Amino acid sequence: MTQRHPDPPAVVLRGIVRRFPGVLANDEVDLTVAPGEIHALMGENGAGKSTLMSILYGLARPDAGTVELAGRPVAFGSAAAAIDAGIGMVQQGFALFDTLSVTDNVIFGAEPRRRGLLDRRAARTAVAELVERHGLRLRPTDRVGDLPVGLRQQVEILKLLYRQASVLILDEPTAVLTPAETDRLFDVLRGLAAEGRTILFVSHKLHEVLALSDNVTVLRDGRVTLSCATADTDRAALAAAMTGRDVELDKVYPVGSPGEVLLSAQGLTLRGHPALDDVSLELRAGEVVGIAGVAGNGQTELMAALAGHRRLDAGTVTLRGRDISRLPVRERRAAGLAHIPEDRAEAGSAPGATVAGNLAVGFQRRLARRGILSPRAIRAHARTIIERFGVRAASENVPMRTLSGGNQQKAILGRELTHDAPVLLVEQPTRGVDIGAIVQIHQRIVAYRDAGHAVLLVSAELSEIRALADRVLVMYEGRIVASFTKDEATNEALGLAMAGGTR
Amino acid sequence: MIDAALFASALGALTPILFAALAGALCQRAGVFNISLEGTMLVGAFAGVAGSWYTGSAWLGVLLAVVAGTAYSLILAVGHVSFGGDAIVLGVAINLLAVGLTSFLIRTVFGTRGTFSDPALQGLPDLDLGGIPVLSGHSLLVYLSWLAVPALAVLLYRHPWGLRLRGVGERPEAAASLGVSVTRYRYGVILAGGALCGLAGAQLALGNVTLFSENMTAGRGWIAVVAVMLGRALPWGVFAAALLFGLAEAFGFRLQGIGLPQQATDAAPYVVTLVALFVSSARIRRRAST
């Protein structure tokens, strides 16, 4: 547990204020962390957690307030200054260079030199030594792009250790880890804390915060709503502090009543890395099939193959009895397939275009009268979707990127559901979406299922899979390794399958 | 048909393209799509001639060419890196500006139109490297351009700056979060590229010939852009691509000697490059699908 030190606190943030045009991201935030402490920072998307940590890490400057490190006030003008002072940060999505080796990634920006040139030998030695000492499973010469996600995160931690960080900030570190890898990470973090290093981790996962941290601070709308020892709080209190409401945790929707088979995939195979290895599945009308599994095990490839973005090396896809395996994307959509991709900003929308423009995509031929597509028709169509799906936007003419993440996702969901396609493919529907919108999106998906459509859901959030899916398939290394009914899909069973154990 | 003189003339034609292509490759590695090579080279050519004319020394002309090229590349650096302007728009405008500016200056400074040349204008001397066939008899800048290739390779792969540069080009946000200034490195490659283009222009106007004529770069800067793509922004790859073009061009001149119309041989290098691109793309796609 926490060691009580007579030393000054490792980190103190006092009265931090940070404004962006139109929003107060941090509103008089105080945060105190002792050396050797593991401190969790919680909040919904947009609550101000990332902004606060950027300030600590020197990537942003506060409009007001002070930062103290080990009792002394500091003002970082850049990340380089923060790094020199002993602060290290592992950002969500990682800051790694795929084409470079582990060693090159670790030494980047702090390279050992010999006669002006890189001293590769010294670098390799230093990295190997750190790997050994902290029990990480990396080889200095591996190309980072080839590593699985769990090891990529270890490279990130290695970077911090190489720079002798005494304060480590981790932003949503377990978002892409299996339960087993998460446990391993927690062991490493506890070891580092025992050495006297200070750990700040940003998370929205209630059970992990309770498992790992000593103290927790919750932000909502830029303000601190809760700050206490972890032992003195529970999931309900944390969720309430994050959302300001009483949240129904772990809502599970009742099963649907499956009908005829709408989509059938047989022996889907894709060469490559990651690959698809003889995947077969069936989707019936009125059911949600969830695909669980850690990112990188073929789920994205499966969706891409079904939607028509990747050509299969073997296998067939049948939609309502019709073989669509060789059809391009446009014709699959016309045949009755809708798709919500995981990459909202790049694939699912055009952030710079208007909401109306975004919502018209896919409907341009349907909305045209005698070859003419009138801007008025586009706007009316958009307004219908906005209203029906409760999208909060100033108007349909504002740029898509001015909407919050949740509202963007609701808009995209609305667009795809309006196709009324028999089969809906959904990837990560609530990533980066606040709790209020999550509930609305989940309700829409269930309603779509109950209207007689089939839904294939890929999600990294086990709670989401367990809430929505009637059947759960688990993918591991490109294969479907397990199949569960709703009742059988417990966290333990899923976790075991996700790590490769079959059932 | 194919003899030493062919290769010698290919090497002579190679240098301006090579310098410019190295400039483009360096910028590409840092994530800057630099298509202003043509204009910067032209500015360098003019400055080289002006410098040589007013100081009486070809080498001072080269110096002025380098300074002018570097200064001119500030437009791209400030416009793109500091202000975030679109690199393609800026590149095209910078190229057009160079044409207009040098034509304007050739009128106001030298009082002529079209071409400025004078027997008194000092050009770069040819160096005799002990009479080695093909390799001897080129200006110092030509040899410098060959040395620049391994120098750049060492910089990119064995020097800390090169590592940081490559990181900046691959994922600038990641580099920034590790304390490496994206702005500083991008400015650095653009300005260094400007200096290289200055050298390219100097070789063009003081080495191969000794004159300045309007638009004398004649698309070489664009060929350099293509060379960067063909060579995948690798120093040796870019060298090979530029060499291919130089050989095709020299071969084209040779074909003129046996009676093929000049226009056919003018077109040859471009067709050759296009074919090379097909082949290289086909190989990449074949590798990707396995």
Added chain:
Amino acid sequence: MKTVLITLVGALVLGAVLLAATGANPLEAYRAIVTGAFGPDGIQDTLAYAVPVVGMATALAIPLRAGMVNLGGEGQLVLGAISAIVVGRHVPGVLGIVAALAAGALAGALYASVAAVCETRLGVPLLVSTLLLSYPAMSFAAYLVRFPMRDAGSSLPQSEQLPPDVRLPAVTDGVTVGLFLIVAAVAVFAVVDARTPAGFEARVTGWGPRFAAYAGIERPGLTVRLLACSGGLAGLVGAVVALGFPYRFIDGALITPQYTWIGLLAALLAAANPLGTLVAAVFFAALTSGGFAMERVTQVPRELTAVLQAVLIIFLAAATGLLRRRRSPA
């Protein structure tokens, strides 16, 4: 709008500095540009220059709307002109005019499609394939007018003149009815872009290629169609110019005035918006035409206007970049 004005002023100031440094009077020079461009004599020259510039700008804007850059405009322009001459010399009368214009458009369209296929089937980026194909096209035309199609009575590299019945009637000095053709092309582009599914799909591709692919918009087919239209219009511009005074193809006559590059700048500046491109192209044409007049009156080299244009674009690009950055603080 405010930004455009500020950058315009900035460019004018810089130009004035340049003028003063070379011993000329900036105010006199600028006045000469304006009267030269829009004065009673000048307006005809401006119009004559504007027709090909607007045509090329629109031709390049068509694929640019979808984010595709056609750098081969010059080659397509030249092929269109030479095809028109070839057809015009063999088909008489009004039929000849129509056939010549069609031949020009077809030549440009086919050639641009070749470049498009280089990208879609052979993986060569459009930027590169269009550029690389441009030079051989220009060389080919240069060869034709120096050998097979050479005008026997002259030492210049030019073709023979078109017969009098295969020439576009003039509207005013230097401007033929081709003007209406080009204006019609701009109008068609504007309508298709704003009000048809095809135009919508091109714009969506411009917003984001991955978004367009996800939505089922087939890029290869779109690329070829857009490039064909682009090359077709460029070829038509070439044909229109060839069927006007001096009614022959002169090597380099379509290149020296920089129609294509100025057109490209206008299209880039207006982000390929059909009407914006038109306005920008007319503005640049006026500026260039005014420059010629300025040189006649004040002895200031006409290249100054090219300098002013380029400086203006640079300032605008920088200002646009700054605005874009301020809008998304992410």
